[in-house]
Amino acid sequence: MERVVRHFQDELEALQARLLEMGGLAEERVRAAVQGIVTRDMLVIDRVMRGDEPINALHIEIDDRCFRMLALHQPMATDLRAIVAAVKINTDLERVGDLAVNIAEAARRYVSHPPVKQLIDIPEMGEIAQGMLRDALDAYVRRDTGLAQQVLDEDDRLDGLKTHVFRELLNIMLHDGATVEPSIDLILVSRHLERIGDHATNIAEDVIFMVSALDVRHHPPTPVED
Amino acid sequence: MERVVRHFQDELEALQARLLEMGGLAEERVRAAVQGIVTRDMLVIDRVMRGDEPINALHIEIDDRCFRMLALHQPMATDLRAIVAAVKINTDLERVGDLAVNIAEAARRYVSHPPVKQLIDIPEMGEIAQGMLRDALDAYVRRDTGLAQQVLDEDDRLDGLKTHVFRELLNIMLHDGATVEPSIDLILVSRHLERIGDHATNIAEDVIFMVSALDVRHHPPTPVED
Numbered sequence: 001m002e003r004v005v006r007h008f009q010d011e012l013e014a015l016q017a018r019l020l021e022m023g024g025l026a027e028e029r030v031r032a033a034v035q036g037i038v039t040r041d042m043l044v045i046d047r048v049m050r051g052d053e054p055i056n057a058l059h060i061e062i063d064d065r066c067f068r069m070l071a072l073h074q075p076m077a078t079d080l081r082a083i084v085a086a087v088k089i090n091t092d093l094e095r096v097g098d099l100a101v102n103i104a105e106a107a108r109r110y111v112s113h114p115p116v117k118q119l120i121d122i123p124e125m126g127e128i129a130q131g132m133l134r135d136a137l138d139a140y141v142r143r144d145t146g147l148a149q150q151v152l153d154e155d156d157r158l159d160g161l162k163t164h165v166f167r168e169l170l171n172i173m174l175h176d177g178a179t180v181e182p183s184i185d186l187i188l189v190s191r192h193l194e195r196i197g198d199h200a201t202n203i204a205e206d207v208i209f210m211v212s213a214l215d216v217r218h219h220p221p222t223p224v225e226d
Numbered sequence: 227m228e229r230v231v232r233h234f235q236d237e238l239e240a241l242q243a244r245l246l247e248m249g250g251l252a253e254e255r256v257r258a259a260v261q262g263i264v265t266r267d268m269l270v271i272d273r274v275m276r277g278d279e280p281i282n283a284l285h286i287e288i289d290d291r292c293f294r295m296l297a298l299h300q301p302m303a304t305d306l307r308a309i310v311a312a313v314k315i316n317t318d319l320e321r322v323g324d325l326a327v328n329i330a331e332a333a334r335r336y337v338s339h340p341p342v343k344q345l346i347d348i349p350e351m352g353e354i355a356q357g358m359l360r361d362a363l364d365a366y367v368r369r370d371t372g373l374a375q376q377v378l379d380e381d382d383r384l385d386g387l388k389t390h391v392f393r394e395l396l397n398i399m400l401h402d403g404a405t406v407e408p409s410i411d412l413i414l415v416s417r418h419l420e421r422i423g424d425h426a427t428n429i430a431e432d433v434i435f436m437v438s439a440l441d442v443r444h445h446p447p448t449p450v451e452d
Contacts, residue, residue: 067306074300080293087310088317091428170407177403181396184410191417202317 008073015065015086016141022058022093023137027130029055029100030196033107034126037189038119040111048104055097062090078210085206089140092199096133099192099199106192110185114178120168121161122186125193128158132200139207148211151204158197165190234299241291241312242367245319248284249363252319253356255281255326256422259333260352263415264345266337274330281323288316304436311432315366318425322359325418325425332418336411340404346394347387348412351419354384358426365433374437377430384423391416 029048036045066087069075075083132154139147169183255274262271292313295301301309358380365374395409 067310070296070310071302071306076297080297084293084296084310084313087313091314091317170410173399173406174403177400180399180406184396184413187410188417191414 008069008075008079011065011069011073012079012082015062015069015083018058018062018065019086019089019093020137020141022055022062022090023133025055025058026093026096026100027133029097030103030126030130030133030193033100033103034123034189034193036104037107037110038123040115042108042111045104045107045111048100049108052097052101055094059090059094063087066090081210081213085140085210088206089137089203092202096196096199099196103189103192106185106188110182110189113182116169116172116179116182116186119186120165122165122189122193125158125161125165125190128154128161129193129196129200132158132197133203136200136203136207139204140210143207143211145208145211148204148207151200155197155201158194162190162194234295234301234305237291237295237299238305238308241288241295241309244284244288244291245312245315246363246367248281248288248316248319249359251281251284252322252326253359255323256329256352256356256359256419259326259329260349260415260419262330263333263336263412264349266341268334268337271330271333271337274326275334278323278327281320285316285320289313292316307436307439311366311436314432315363315429318428322422322425325422329415329418332411332414336408336415339408342395342398342405342408342412345412346391348391348415348419351384351387351391351416354380354387355419355422355426358384358423359429362426362429362433365430366436369433369437371434371437374430374433377426381423381427384420388416388420 029051032044033048035041036048066083069083070080073079132151135147135154136151138144139151166187169187173180173183255277258270259274261267262274292309295309296306299305358377361373361380362377364370365377392413395413399406399409
């Protein structure tokens, strides 16, 4: 019995290491995509557009690991919630990788026009989204609900910036028709970054549910009946 | 043993009925949100913006059911995959509900301006997205990989229409600055509809994985090693 339990813990640690690796890749791709916009560097943008193979391979491997652990160990309670959370987190990280590609696609169009006067809050949004991803995964590994709660708070900031970016760019477009195309691409980029924040938020909510069996997803924290 | 197995099948059927109910609600909300744009009816739009409580309640209930079934029955093989697929499908349907709200938000801004000459392919995109949701859930309940594959094919059509809508609206904006604001909202609506199609695609891929243990998510179908 002792041996089986330890074996499960070893596998759980290996699983967490894989998730962190995948999170690092996703975060790096978001960073590169935003950098491509700031520096207008087509090489960086192209690299993001072509480079999602490692994340996709990890996505499949992590899913396999989760199914194997569920089938072989039939975990209960917190361990069960940790594996199901891993399945969900894996899905969220894969989508973040896709969103980095979407940002790069908008970036490629964006740099084909003269730049819009300023990038407004786009670089800051990129940094917030990356930080949220990092914190959400740290919260998962350390089972730290306080850190998870911080991620939820950061998401409000990100949403506020998205709204600000939208208003600013609308103004710019209304005053100068020549800025319509690049402005729309920046609006799309800000929405992609907001969605990345949403995925980090999903992860943080899964962490809170896993650790405390509280469901914070649709109402203020109240205990879930068992 | 026989009794436990039957009990699991009963619970699986109850779970599927709940997922279908949730899918029906999600589909209805998408339909109403698009209808609000076509008819410019603020009552319909407001109803979509305020009405996500039933979906959120079902989301929590279905998640609870899945965890209980995993913990009590410790299912294996196809049954295990069916439950994990249900967890994922549940997440996808909840996001579809959120996207209906996003469409309604854009619709509320859209109807505050004079209409853009035509809605282009938006109504058709709405119908395709609803059909994809319906087919993906039918494919889950009937374990029908052929129908799931049709959903994947439909997604290409939806992506094509989204690109067409984007180009058309860009042209309209470039020729008439007064159309910038409502045009952007239509572009956002077309992206929300495309994302609804993506969620239906996720469900269809989960069905194919569940039934045949093929992973179609990142490459052409090849057997997954066990």
